[in-house]
Structure formats: C-alpha cells, structure tokens
Amino acid sequence: MRRKIAVFGGTFNPIHHGHLRLALDLVQQVSFDQMRLVPCHIPMHREDPSVASRRRARMVELAIAGSPTLTLDTCELERGSASYSVDTLAQLRAEQGGEASISLIMGLDAYLGLMRWHRWEELLQLGHLVVVDRPGYQMPKSGPLADFDREHGAATKVLEQASHGFVVHLDIRALDISATEIRTLTAQGLSTRYLLPEAVRHYIAERGLYGAGDPVDKTY
Numbered sequence: 001m002r003r004k005i006a007v008f009g010g011t012f013n014p015i016h017h018g019h020l021r022l023a024l025d026l027v028q029q030v031s032f033d034q035m036r037l038v039p040c041h042i043p044m045h046r047e048d049p050s051v052a053s054r055r056r057a058r059m060v061e062l063a064i065a066g067s068p069t070l071t072l073d074t075c076e077l078e079r080g081s082a083s084y085s086v087d088t089l090a091q092l093r094a095e096q097g098g099e100a101s102i103s104l105i106m107g108l109d110a111y112l113g114l115m116r117w118h119r120w121e122e123l124l125q126l127g128h129l130v131v132v133d134r135p136g137y138q139m140p141k142s143g144p145l146a147d148f149d150r151e152h153g154a155a156t157k158v159l160e161q162a163s164h165g166f167v168v169h170l171d172i173r174a175l176d177i178s179a180t181e182i183r184t185l186t187a188q189g190l191s192t193r194y195l196l197p198e199a200v201r202h203y204i205a206e207r208g209l210y211g212a213g214d215p216v217d218k219t220y
C-alpha cells in the first residue's frame with residue numbers, strides 16, 4: 001500500500017482545538033500514516049506573528065505530547081528562510097520519494113487565498129491539497145478558484161491511488177475556534193479554557209504571551 005503522509009502547516013499562534021481535532025479527524029478518515037504539524041517560521045503572507053517560531057513550535061509540541069498519530073515537523077524553522085509551502089512540499093517529496101502520497105492540509109479560509117501563494121501552480125506537482133470547511137467561509141461558485149477546484153477535484157480514494165495532483169474536500173466536525181480569538185481573550189484577561197490544551201494555556205500564562213497577566217487564573 002502507498003504510504004500516505006499529511007502535512008498540516010500553520011502559524012499556530014497558538015495551536016488550538018480547532019487544529020488538533022481537524023488533524024485527528026483526518027487521520028481517522030484517511031488513515032494517514034503520518035500527520036506532520038509544521039509551524040511556519042517566517043510567513044510572507046501575513047504580519048510577523050507576535051510570538052517567535054521556536055515558542056509556537058514548543059506549544060505544538062506540548063499540545064501533541066503523547067499523541068500516537070500527530071508529530072511536530074520543524075523543517076520550516078530549520079530552513080530559516082521565508083516559509084513557503086511549495087518548499088516544504090518539495091523537501092518532503094525529496095525525502096519520501098515519488099511513490100508516497102503527500103497531502104497538504106488546509107482550512108477553507110487558507111484555500112480561498114491559494115492563488116496568491118508563492119509558486120502555487122507547482123503545489124499539485126508535489127502533492128495533493130486536502131481542504132476542510134471552516135465555519136464562516138464558503139467556496140465561491142464561480143471564478144478562477146472554483147474552476148481550478150472543479151478541474152482538480154476528486155474523491156478521497158485518490159489519496160490512496162495517486163501520489164499527487166488532486167484536490168480533495170473532506171468533512172470534519174466544525175469547531176469555530178481561532179487563534180485570533182484566543183489572543184484577544186488572553187489580552188482581555190478572559191478565560192480561554194476548553195479552546196486549547198491546558199498545557200498550552202499554562203505555557204502562555206507562564207510566559208505572559210499575548211498580554212497574559214498572572215499565571216492562569218484559577219477562577220477561569
């Protein structure tokens with residue numbers, strides 16, 4: 001059977017249950033052999049994250065500690081340069097060889113901006129794109145992305161059958177959680193409990209990230 005590897009890139013500032021449950025749901029639906037969480041080091045598509053990549057990676061590590069299926073991949077930190085998904089996929093393809101099925105995972109909000117990504121036309125030569133819905137976002141019915149989606153769209157089984165080249169949309173449970181909301185709640189001194197793992201909440205509180213005040217308030 002073809003080895004199936006998933007690459008789930010994100011700013012993870014911080015990682016939350018929206019990311020984690022999405023990753024786990026996909027591992028179970030697709031039987032990925034690996035699900036690699038790849039924190040981006042220097043994003044060129046958004047403002048500099050307020051927290052250094054080393055710390056964002058550490059929060060990923062804390063979040064997945066003990067998970068048998070999710071792993072942290074720090075390739076973008078090690079590369080040290082601007083973080084482009086095309087480079088990450090190319091590096092993984094070189095490592096894994098031509099047979100492996102490689103899937104780049106993204107939420108619909110990220111997919112909507114795909115045509116602004118660096119060398120985005122090359123992504124499907126290196127892997128598949130697996131897109132999951134995100135509350136508040138909808139696929140356009142017409143336009144260049146809708147055309148691209150129709151041209152390359154396929155059913156899940158293609159992830160077994162081909163190493164690259166297709167776009168697959170998968171249903172996962174919708175969790176309306178964002179890192180932006182977690183940063184805002186933290187800065188306002190409001191509780192973020194149940195939105196992200198406790199170990200990550202403690203890390204944020206202990207280091208005063210996102211304007212966190214005293215260590216995690218017991219009343220919250």
Ligand SMILES: Nc1ncnc2c1ncn2[C@@H]1O[C@H](COP(=O)(O)OP(=O)(O)OP(=O)(O)O)[C@@H](O)[C@H]1O
Binds near residue numbers: 009013018175178180
């Ligand atoms: N709740 C969610 N449901 C589905 N996809 C999600 C969810 N949260 C994040 N994603 C996806 O995870 C990837 C990484 O997201 P990212 O780290 O930017 O989190 P975020 O919550 O969107 O952060 P921010 O609010 O800072 O933009 C993206 O592909 C994004 O679409």
Ligand SMILES: O=C(O)c1ccc[n+]([C@@H]2O[C@H](COP(=O)([O-])O)[C@@H](O)[C@H]2O)c1
Binds near residue numbers: 038116117118
């Ligand atoms: O390669 C690009 O040009 C590119 C442009 C936008 C987003 N990405 C990647 O998409 C992933 C999700 O991005 P974000 O901003 O939602 O965290 C993350 O791994 C980014 O590096 C990549």
